Amino acid sequence: MSNTDPELNKIYYPSKEVIKKATVKDYDSLYKKSIENREEFWATEAKRLDWFKKWDKVLDDSDKPFYKWFTGGQINIIYNALDRHQKNATRNKLAIIWEGEPGDVRTFSYHGLNREVVKFSNVLRAMGAKKGEVITIYMPQVPELVIAMLACAKIGAVHSVVYGGYSVEALAERIEDAKSRILITADGGFRRGKATKLKTIADEAMKRSATIEVCITVKRTGEECYMENDRDFWYHDLMGMPLANTNCCTEKTNAEDPLFILYTSGTTGKPKGLVHTHGGYSVYTATTHRYVFDIKAEDRWWCAADPGWITGHSYIVYAPLINGATIMMYEGAPNHPYPNRWWSIIEKYGINILYTSPTAIRGLMRFGSSWADRHDLSSLRLLGSVGEPINPEAWKWYYEVIGKSRCPIMDTWWQTETGGFMITPIPTMPLKPGSATKPFFGNEMAIVDDHGVEVKAGEEGNLVIKNPWPGMARTILGDPDRYVEKYWEKYAKQGWYLAGDSARKDEDGYYWIIGRIDDVIKVSGYRLGSAEIESALVSHPMVTEAAAVALPDDLRGNIIHCTVTLRNGATGSPALAEELKTHVEKEIGPIARPAFVEFTEALPKTRSGKIMRRVIKARILGQDIGDISGLEE
Numbered sequence: 233m234s235n236t237d238p239e240l241n242k243i244y245y246p247s248k249e250v251i252k253k254a255t256v257k258d259y260d261s262l263y264k265k266s267i268e269n270r271e272e273f274w275a276t277e278a279k280r281l282d283w284f285k286k287w288d289k290v291l292d293d294s295d296k297p298f299y300k301w302f303t304g305g306q307i308n309i310i311y312n313a314l315d316r317h318q319k320n321a322t323r324n325k326l327a328i329i330w331e332g333e334p335g336d337v338r339t340f341s342y343h344g345l346n347r348e349v350v351k352f353s354n355v356l357r358a359m360g361a362k363k364g365e366v367i368t369i370y371m372p373q374v375p376e377l378v379i380a381m382l383a384c385a386k387i388g389a390v391h392s393v394v395y396g397g398y399s400v401e402a403l404a405e406r407i408e409d410a411k412s413r414i415l416i417t418a419d420g421g422f423r424r425g426k427a428t429k430l431k432t433i434a435d436e437a438m439k440r441s442a443t444i445e446v447c448i449t450v451k452r453t454g455e456e457c458y459m460e461n462d463r464d465f466w467y468h469d470l471m472g473m474p475l476a477n478t479n480c481c482t483e484k485t486n487a488e489d490p491l492f493i494l495y496t497s498g499t500t501g502k503p504k505g506l507v508h509t510h511g512g513y514s515v516y517t518a519t520t521h522r523y524v525f526d527i528k529a530e531d532r533w534w535c536a537a538d539p540g541w542i543t544g545h546s547y548i549v550y551a552p553l554i555n556g557a558t559i560m561m562y563e564g565a566p567n568h569p570y571p572n573r574w575w576s577i578i579e580k581y582g583i584n585i586l587y588t589s590p591t592a593i594r595g596l597m598r599f600g601s602s603w604a605d606r607h608d609l610s611s612l613r614l615l616g617s618v619g620e621p622i623n624p625e626a627w628k629w630y631y632e633v634i635g636k637s638r639c640p641i642m643d644t645w646w647q648t649e650t651g652g653f654m655i656t657p658i659p660t661m662p663l664k665p666g667s668a669t670k671p672f673f674g675n676e677m678a679i680v681d682d683h684g685v686e687v688k689a690g691e692e693g694n695l696v697i698k699n700p701w702p703g704m705a706r707t708i709l710g711d712p713d714r715y716v717e718k719y720w721e722k723y724a725k726q727g728w729y730l731a732g733d734s735a736r737k738d739e740d741g742y743y744w745i746i747g748r749i750d751d752v753i754k755v756s757g758y759r760l761g762s763a764e765i766e767s768a769l770v771s772h773p774m775v776t777e778a779a780a781v782a783l784p785d786d787l788r789g790n791i792i793h794c795t796v797t798l799r800n801g802a803t804g805s806p807a808l809a810e811e812l813k814t815h816v817e818k819e820i821g822p823i824a825r826p827a828f829v830e831f832t833e834a835l836p837k838t839r840s841g842k843i844m845r846r847v848i849k850a851r852i853l854g855q856d857i858g859d860i861s862g863l864e865e
């Protein structure tokens with residue numbers, strides 16, 4: 233929390249210019265109001281959106297913790313993201329500016345984007361897509377990914393986007409859990425100058441999970457693809473048919489109807505499909521985006537994440553469209569072909585707000601400031617950070633070199649489960665590098681011990697959220713018990729949400745996130761589970777047992793270290809370690825590739841047979857192993 237370099241302990245105050253432009257000048261008074269009458273606060277925000285039918289009740293808490301918001305109301309997020317903009321000047325404004333890694337550019341006005349979405353909605357309907365059915369999307373970062381998501385939502389289908397960097401087993405598992413009948417994919421995408429082979433991975437996944445009947449493939453790289461009769465269709469063929477006409481009405485979904493599921497890693501091997509809804513999610517994402525990034529109609533907004541994660545769902549796609557902003561999307565790697573790619577994009581398109589992860593910042597910082605200094609970054613007004621704690625050194629670099637000490641950094645803490653920002657500054661707030669500052673309006677948090685007693689200022693404890701909020705995930709698909717157990721059981725008596733992070737709160741009420749308290753591993757801001765990596769390892773014929781732990785890393789936040797035991801007393805070798813790393817990569821994806829694989833005779837376990845990852849980690853880091861009374865041997 234405190235640094236040896238006094239420069240890093242400085243408080244950064246907003247400039248007069250920032251304050252002059254800000255929508256909310258005084259955090260404290262609006263915060264107080266939002267807490268004193270939470271439902272009124274959210275009702276006021278909800279009224280900014282267009283509803284087919286107004287809600288009867290803002291918050292229905294009759295079945296805790298299964299909270300419902302805006303019950304009785306009818307709303308479709310697409311009506312707010314697209315339809316209503318067709319009626320005014322926003323129609324002719326750019327909705328998306330997209331740049332491919334090879335340098336190709338495509339743009340869509342709100343009118344043009346809507347047209348594509350309407351056409352693709354008709355394609356999906358022609359393929360028999362029904363309201364409420366889960367459609368899986370597995371694509372690179374191309375505009376069709378956004379079009380596919382929006383088309384699903386428009387017809388009331390539920391999208392399940394699987395990040396394009398995932399591989400066969402991760403995709404197969406998610407298709408199967410959601411019992412998806414329709415898959416939308418692409419031949420591939422470009423990353424670091426190479427074409428990825430998504431359709432090949434999709435083919436393999438479809439062999440493992442038998443539910444897919446229709447697969448629609450977007451042509452991006454032009455790679456040769458296997459196309460199965462009656463199952464595989466080219467996107468452009470379907471979009472060229474008369475069935476892809478421009479008449480399609482937006483489904484009148486209920487506020488609580490599911491909008492999407494998004495899988496995320498938890499403590500067990502099986503990923504959890506978190507369910508988000510049309511009503512509460514629309515209100516929450518649009519409101520957080522508007523206040524935190526002070527979105528103005530003329531803004532060019534760049535959230536440099538991937539739509540395959542919650543950050544992309546909420547802040548590349550939905551919130552900016554609802555708010556009528558112009559969205560920048562870039563397909564490829566930040567340092568391709570050179571480390572100035574991002575800075576050249578900011579200059580070329582006049583980007584006003586950049587929102588990215590600490591890992592990306594640290595990665596670009598490594599190349600030095602001269603790459604950024606060559607570009608005119610004066611269009612930037614605000615910066616943002618998400619996904620992991622930002623170390624003060626990276627914060628300072630981002631602030632000074634990219635933001636030229638003019639642009640406040642919004643360090644937003646939130647989760648797939650929360651739908652939108654939970655702890656975050658607004659532009660007028662004094663900033664402390666490394667702190668996500670204070671709760672967003674309507675939210676009350678605390679740092680508590682295992683019994684729910686609030687710890688003293690500066691002490692570490694469990695981060696809890698004390699109230700429901702509209703953007704919260706409603707359940708885990710097909711497993712409501714797990715939803716209760718994972719998030720609500722620990723503090724059931726108090727009715728608090730357990731975030732799974734440890735944190736501190738300082739004397740000024742600023743929150744400092746430390747990291748996960750469970751077996752979730754954050755690598756480069758990507759969320760993975762120890763159990764997922766372990767189950768990929770034991771699917772290799774040589775491996776009997778495996779333990780994956782996170783080790784701290786200067787660049788990526790954490791890296792993955794695996795300890796494995798081998799079958800029939802086989803001995804490990806550097807070649808086998810490499811093979812196992814590649815195996816994990818092939819099953820889950822490159823993001824899950826372990827940095828280290830070591831071999832051992834036996835893993836430390838409790839008497840009940842649970843692997844003690846904590847002990848392994850302490851040993852590797854040379855730390856005190858702690859209480860090992862539960863250790864079997």
Ligand code: WTA
Binds near residue numbers: 621646747754
């Ligand atoms: C971590 C990403 C520190 C945290 C939106 C959380 C952060 C997990 C921050 C959720 C931040 C996210 N500072 N840590 N600003 N933002 N995290 O579901 O551990 O991919 O629990 O959602 O990321 O990861 P998820």
